[in-house]
Amino acid sequence: MVVxxxxxxxLLSRKDSGHSYSSVKRCERPSDFVNYLRQALEGVISNLKExxxxxxxxxxxxxxGTMVYLVFDxxxxxxxxxxxxxxxxxxxxxxxxxxxxxxxxxxxxxTSPDTYxxxxxxVEPVPLYFPNYTEDDLRHIFMVNQANRKLYAAFLDVVxxxxxxxxxxxxxxxxxxxxxxxxxxxxxxxKQVVPNEEMKRKLFSQIRPHIASALNETFHVQSQxxxxxxxxxxxxxxxxxxxxxxLEDSDKIDFHMSTSAKYLLISAFLASxxxxxxxxxxxxxxxxxxxxxxxxxxxxxxxxxxxxxxxELLMKGPGTFPLERLLAIFQCITSLAEDSLDxxxxxxxxxxxxxxxxxxxxxxxxxxxxxxxxxxxxGSCPLEGSTRYRTAVSEDIALKxxxxxxxx
Amino acid sequence: MGREKEKEKPSEKALNLLxxxxxxxxxxxxxxxxxxxxxYSKLKFIISTSVTEACNNSILLLGPRGSGKVAxxxxxxxxxxxxxxxxxxxxxLNGLLHSDDNCALKxxxxxxxxxxxxxxxxxxxxxxxxxxxxxxxxxxxxxxxxIIFVLDEFDFFxxxxxxxxxxxxxxxxxxxxxxxxxxxxxxxxxxxxxEKRVRSRFSHRKLxxxxxxxxxxxxxxxxxxxxxxxxxxxxxxxxxFNGRLKKIISDERFKELITTxxxxxxxxxxxxxxxxxxxxxLDVGFLSLENFKTALSSNQRQxxxxxxxxxxxxxxxxxxxxxxxxxxxxxxxxHLLQRQLISFIDNKGHNQSVEFRPVKxxxxxxxxxxxxxxxxxxxxxxxxxAARTHLENPSAFWLLTPQHLYSVMH
Numbered sequence: 001m002v003v004x005x006x007x008x009x010x011l012l013s014r015k016d017s018g019h020s021y022s023s024v025k026r027c028e029r030p031s032d033f034v035n036y037l038r039q040a041l042e043g044v045i046s047n048l049k050e051x052x053x054x055x056x057x058x059x060x061x062x063x064x065g066t067m068v069y070l071v072f073d074x075x076x077x078x079x080x081x082x083x084x085x086x087x088x089x090x091x092x093x094x095x096x097x098x099x100x101x102x103x104x105x106x107x108x109x110x111t112s113p114d115t116y117x118x119x120x121x122x123v124e125p126v127p128l129y130f131p132n133y134t135e136d137d138l139r140h141i142f143m144v145n146q147a148n149r150k151l152y153a154a155f156l157d158v159v160x161x162x163x164x165x166x167x168x169x170x171x172x173x174x175x176x177x178x179x180x181x182x183x184x185x186x187x188x189x190x191k192q193v194v195p196n197e198e199m200k201r202k203l204f205s206q207i208r209p210h211i212a213s214a215l216n217e218t219f220h221v222q223s224q225x226x227x228x229x230x231x232x233x234x235x236x237x238x239x240x241x242x243x244x245x246x247l248e249d250s251d252k253i254d255f256h257m258s259t260s261a262k263y264l265l266i267s268a269f270l271a272s273x274x275x276x277x278x279x280x281x282x283x284x285x286x287x288x289x290x291x292x293x294x295x296x297x298x299x300x301x302x303x304x305x306x307x308x309x310x311x312e313l314l315m316k317g318p319g320t321f322p323l324e325r326l327l328a329i330f331q332c333i334t335s336l337a338e339d340s341l342d343x344x345x346x347x348x349x350x351x352x353x354x355x356x357x358x359x360x361x362x363x364x365x366x367x368x369x370x371x372x373x374x375x376x377x378x379g380s381c382p383l384e385g386s387t388r389y390r391t392a393v394s395e396d397i398a399l400k401x402x403x404x405x406x407x408x
Numbered sequence: 409m410g411r412e413k414e415k416e417k418p419s420e421k422a423l424n425l426l427x428x429x430x431x432x433x434x435x436x437x438x439x440x441x442x443x444x445x446x447x448y449s450k451l452k453f454i455i456s457t458s459v460t461e462a463c464n465n466s467i468l469l470l471g472p473r474g475s476g477k478v479a480x481x482x483x484x485x486x487x488x489x490x491x492x493x494x495x496x497x498x499x500x501l502n503g504l505l506h507s508d509d510n511c512a513l514k515x516x517x518x519x520x521x522x523x524x525x526x527x528x529x530x531x532x533x534x535x536x537x538x539x540x541x542x543x544x545x546x547x548x549x550x551x552x553x554x555i556i557f558v559l560d561e562f563d564f565f566x567x568x569x570x571x572x573x574x575x576x577x578x579x580x581x582x583x584x585x586x587x588x589x590x591x592x593x594x595x596x597x598x599x600x601x602x603e604k605r606v607r608s609r610f611s612h613r614k615l616x617x618x619x620x621x622x623x624x625x626x627x628x629x630x631x632x633x634x635x636x637x638x639x640x641x642x643x644x645x646x647x648x649f650n651g652r653l654k655k656i657i658s659d660e661r662f663k664e665l666i667t668t669x670x671x672x673x674x675x676x677x678x679x680x681x682x683x684x685x686x687x688x689x690l691d692v693g694f695l696s697l698e699n700f701k702t703a704l705s706s707n708q709r710q711x712x713x714x715x716x717x718x719x720x721x722x723x724x725x726x727x728x729x730x731x732x733x734x735x736x737x738x739x740x741x742x743h744l745l746q747r748q749l750i751s752f753i754d755n756k757g758h759n760q761s762v763e764f765r766p767v768k769x770x771x772x773x774x775x776x777x778x779x780x781x782x783x784x785x786x787x788x789x790x791x792x793x794a795a796r797t798h799l800e801n802p803s804a805f806w807l808l809t810p811q812h813l814y815s816v817m818h
Contacts, residue, residue, distance in 0.1 A: 031505040031515055090504050096478070097502055101431065123473050167743075 030090055034097055044068055045102050068103050070094075075109040079116070092122035132168050135160060141170060142177065150194045155184050158204050162215060180214050183207060261365045262401050263337065265391075267329040268375050269398040272318035272391035276325060283332040320378045320388035323366075330362065337405070418645040422635055429632060433479035439631050447615050452484045454613065458588050459492055459554045464580045466589040466610050468562065470596050471617025477592050478560065480617070485556070497523045497548075498556045503564025509571045513537040516557075520544050538575060545585035555587040562591035566601040573602070577609040625666065630657050656697055665700050 027033050048066045072091065078084055090097075095105055105125070109116075113127055133141070139156055146152040159180060163173055184207050195203065257265070274282065369375045370389075378388045393401075429435050437448075451467070458465040469477040489496055499519045506512040514530075517537045521528035524544075532540070548555055557576065559565055565573055580587050589610075591598070602610060620628065633653055635646045656662050 029505075029508070029511055031511045034505055035518075086504070093504060097505065 030086075034094075038098060038100070041068055041098070041100060041103055045100075066102055069106055070103065071106045071108065073108045075107045076111045076115070088116060089122050092116075092125065096123070133170070135164050138164060138168065138170070138173065142174070148192055148194075151185070151188075152181070154195050154200045154203070155181055158207065159184075159211065162211060166215060176214060180207070180210065183210055257401070258365070259405065260334075260362060261369060262405050263333050264326075264330055264362060264365050264369060265374055265393065265401055266398060266405075267326055267333055268321075268369070268389065268391045269318075269393060269395075271321040271326050271329055275313075275319070276321070279325070279329070283329065318391045320390045322388050326366075326389065327362070418641050421641050422645070422649060425635065425641070426633060433476070434483060436632065437476045437479045437483060439628065447617055448480050448484060450615060451480065452487065455484060455488060455556065455588055455590075456491070458586070459488070459495060462549075462552060462554075462586050464585065464587055465613075466577070466580075466591070467613040467615065468591045468593065468599060469615050469617065470593055470598065472619070473594050475617040475619060477617050481558065481590065481592065495552070496554050496556060498558060499523075500558045501560065501565075503559065503561030507564040507567060509569075510534050512565075512572045513541065516541055520555075541575075542579050542583055545579055545587060546583045548587075549583065549585035552586065555585070557587060557589045559589065559591045562593035563595045563598045563601065565591075566598060570603050570606050573606045574609075577606060581609055619670075622667075625670070626657055626663075629666070630654070656700075659697060662697060662700060665697075 025036050027036060045066060045068060048068070052066065075091075078088055078091070081087065091105075091107070095103070107125055113124060139160060142156060142160075143149060143152060159177065163176060167173060184203060187203070187206060193199075270282075366375065366389075370377050374391070374393055376390045376392045378390050391398075442448075447469075451469070454465060454467055457463075469481065471477050485496075485498060489498075497520075499516055501512055501515060506515050513534060514532070514537055517532065517540050518528050520526070520541070545555065576589060579585065580589070595601075596616075599607065599610070599612065599614070630653065634650045635641060637643070637646060
C-alpha cells in the first residue's frame with residue numbers, strides 16, 4: 001500500500017496484489033484522509049490474514065503478527081512546507097488516531113529528532129540512530145562488485161582518505177571516485193592486471209596531481225561530458241598547464257548565450273557591483289570630469305579605510321539596481337562593442353540597424369535571464385515604484401562570459 | 409506451526425508475552441485504576457450517573473502525553489458498554505483532524521449514521537448536518553439513550569470561533585437530550601481558552617492525570633514485567649525470572665536508572681516505551697541490569713551535538729591543510745543547513761543568491777565549543793570554527809553570510 005502526501009491535498013492510492021496502483025482517491029482534509037486510510041488498511045489487513053491462513057474468528061482482534069507498515073521517507077522536507085505545523089503533529093499522532101495495532105509507522109529523516117520540536121507536542125517516535133560511515137565502512141562499500149579488486153583496493157588506498165575528509169556520503173563519493181578511477185586506469189593496457197608495488201607507485205604518481213583538482217570538483221555537475229572528452233584529446237599538449245592550475249578548459253563557459261544576453265549579463269554584474277556614483281566616471285567617454293578631481297596625496301590610513309570599505313562592500317553581496325541604470329550601462333557597452341566590431345569588419349557594409357539589432361529584444365533577454373536565475377528580480381523601491389534587479393553570478397562566471405565575447 | 413511452538417524456548421515465550429503486554433494499554437492502566445479514588449473510578453461514576461439519571465454532563469481530562477487519559481477513558485467506556493448495551497453511543501472526534509467546524513459536523517453526522525444504520529450523504533451542507541445532529545440529540549433524549557462525545561486534542565477545538573463547542577453545548581442545554589461531552593487535552597489550562605459563552609455552559613469538572621509516585625512506579629514495573637504463574641511457560645523458569653526481576657528492582661543502581669529516565673520522560677506512556685525488554689539476551693534467558701542500562705543510553709536524545717561529533721570523527725591524524733574550493737565550501741554549508749546547525753534568518757529572502765543570505769547559528773556558543781574540542785580540517789568543522797571566531801568578535805556588526813565564512817576560512 002502506498003500513501004502519497006503532497007501538501008494539503010492528500011492522495012491515497014491503493015496497490016493490489018499485482019503491484020499496480022488500482023485506485024486513487026483524492027482528499028483535501030485530514031479527516032477524510034484518515035477515514036479512507038482506515039478503510040484501505042482494514043482491507044489490506046484482512047487480505048493479508050486470509051492469505052496467511054490466520055483468519056480464525058477467535059483470533060480476530062488480537063494482534064497475531066500481520067502488520068502493515070507505513071514508511072515516510074525524507075521527513076525533513078515536510079518542515080519546509082507551508083502547512084508543516086499541522087502536518088507534522090498529524091503524522092506523528094497518526095498511530096494514536098488510527099488506533100489499529102496492526103499498523104506501524106516508520107519515519108526516515110536525515111536530521112536529528114530535536115529539529116522537529118513543535119509547540120503542539122506528540123509522543124516521540126522511538127529513535128533509531130544511523131551514524132556516519134567510517135572509512136573502513138566506505139572501503140567495504142566501494143569494494144563490492146568490483147571486477148579487479150586488487151587494483152581498486154590500491155586506488156582506494158590513495159584516494160579515499162582525502163576524499164573522505166570532504167564528504168562521507170556514498171552518493172557524492174561514488175560520482176567523484178568513478179571518474180577518477182577511469183583516469184587512474186588510463187595508462188594500464190590490461191585492466192585485469194594485479195598491480196605490484198612498483199606499478200602502484202607509478203600509478204600513484206600519475207594520479208596525484210589530479211587528486212587536488214578532483215577534490216575541488218567533487219560536487220561539480222559535469223555538463224556535456226562527451227564534448228569534454230573530445231577536447232581533452234585535443235588539448236593533451238596543454239597537460240602541463242592544467243597541472244599548474246591554469247585550467248584552460250574551464251575558462252570557457254559551458255552554456256550558450258547570445259551576444260546581447262552576454263552583454264546584458266555583464267552590465268548587470270557591473271551595475272550590481274559598482275555603486276551608482278561610479279557610473280559617471282567609468283562610462284563617461286568624454287573624459288572631461290577627470291580634471292575636476294583634485295589630486296590629493298592619499299594617506300595610508302585613508303587607503304586602509306578605503307580597502308576595508310571595499311572589502312565590506314564585497315562581503316555584503318551584490319546590490320540592487322533599477323532597470324534604467326541597467327539599460328544605460330548596456331547601451332554604453334554595446335556602443336563600444338559596436339565600434340570595435342565596425343573597425344574589425346570595416347570592409348563589410350555596416351547594416352542599417354546595427355546597434356539597434358542588439359537592443360531590440362533586450363527586455364525579452366532580461367526576462368529569460370531572470371528565469372535562468374542569472375539576474376534576480378528584487379522587491380520594488382517604495383518611493384520610486386520601479387522593480388529593482390540584482391545579479392546572481394559570481395565574479396569568475398562574469399569573467400568567463402567577458403572572455404567569451406569577442407570584444408577583449 | 410505447532411512444531412515450531414513446541415521448540416520455542418521459554419525465554420522467547422516470555423519475551424513475546426512481555427512485549428504483548430507492553431503494547432496493550434488496557435493491561436497497563438488497569439492496576440492503576442483499581443483504587444476507589446483513582447481517575448478511572450471517578451470517571452466511571454460521572455458517566456454512569458448521567459446515564460442512569462438521564463442528565464447532561466461535561467468533563468475535561470487533563471494531563472501530559474502518555475499519562476493514560478485516553479486509555480483510561482477507553483477502559484471506562486468498554487465497561488459501560490458492557491453494562492448498558494444499546495443505551496450508549498460514542499462519537500469520537502480529534503482536534504488534529506476536525507478542528508474545522510464543517511469537518512467536525514460532517515464527522516459527527518457520519519458517525520451517528522453509522523451507529524444508527526442510517527444513510528450518510530457526503531454532500532450534506534453545514535446547516536443540514538447541524539440540524540441533523542440536533543434532531544438526533546432530541547430523538548435519543550426521548551428514547552433515553554445517551555450520546556457520549558469524546559473530543560480528543562480539545563485545545564484545537566478551542567481555537568478560532570469555537571462554533572462547534574458552542575453549538576454542541578447549547579444543543580445540550582436547550583434540547584431535551586442526554587449527552588456527555590468529554591474533552592481530552594494535554595494543556596492543563598485549556599479551560600482558560602474557552603470563550604465566555606462556552607465556558608458558562610461547561611461544567612467545570614476536571615480530572616487530572618499526573619505521573620505516579622516513586623513507589624507506585626516501582627510497583628508498576630514489577631507488575632508489568634513479572635511473568636504470570638498460570639501461563640504456558642514452565643513453572644521453574646517463571647519462578648526464577650520473577651526472582652531475578654525482584655532483585656533487579658530492589659537494586660540501588662536500578663532506582664537511579666529509572667530516576668534518570670523519568671527525569672526526561674515522566675509519564676507511564678514513556679516508561680512503557682523504555683526498551684529494556686527488547687535488549688534481553690535470549691541466550692541468557694533473563695533480564696539483567698545491563699539491559700536497562702543499554703536501553704537508557706540508546707534513548708538519550710541524539711542531539712545536534714552528535715552531528716558535530718560526527719564531523720569531528722572525520723578528521724585525520726595527519727594535519728594536512730586543505731584549501732577547499734568555493735563549491736566544496738558551499739556544499740559543506742548546505743550540509744550544515746540541513747543538519748539545522750545554522751538557519752537562514754528570513755525565509756522570504758529569495759532575492760539574494762545563497763552565498764549572501766545571512767544566517768544565524770542555531771546552537772549556543774557553549775555547545776559549539778564542546779563539539780569542536782580538537783583541531784580538524786574538514787569543511788563543515790572549519791566553517792563552524794570560523795563562525796565561532798566571528799561571533800566572538802564584538803565589532804562585527806553584520807550577520808554571518810557564507811561568503812564571509814569562506815573568506816575567513818582562507
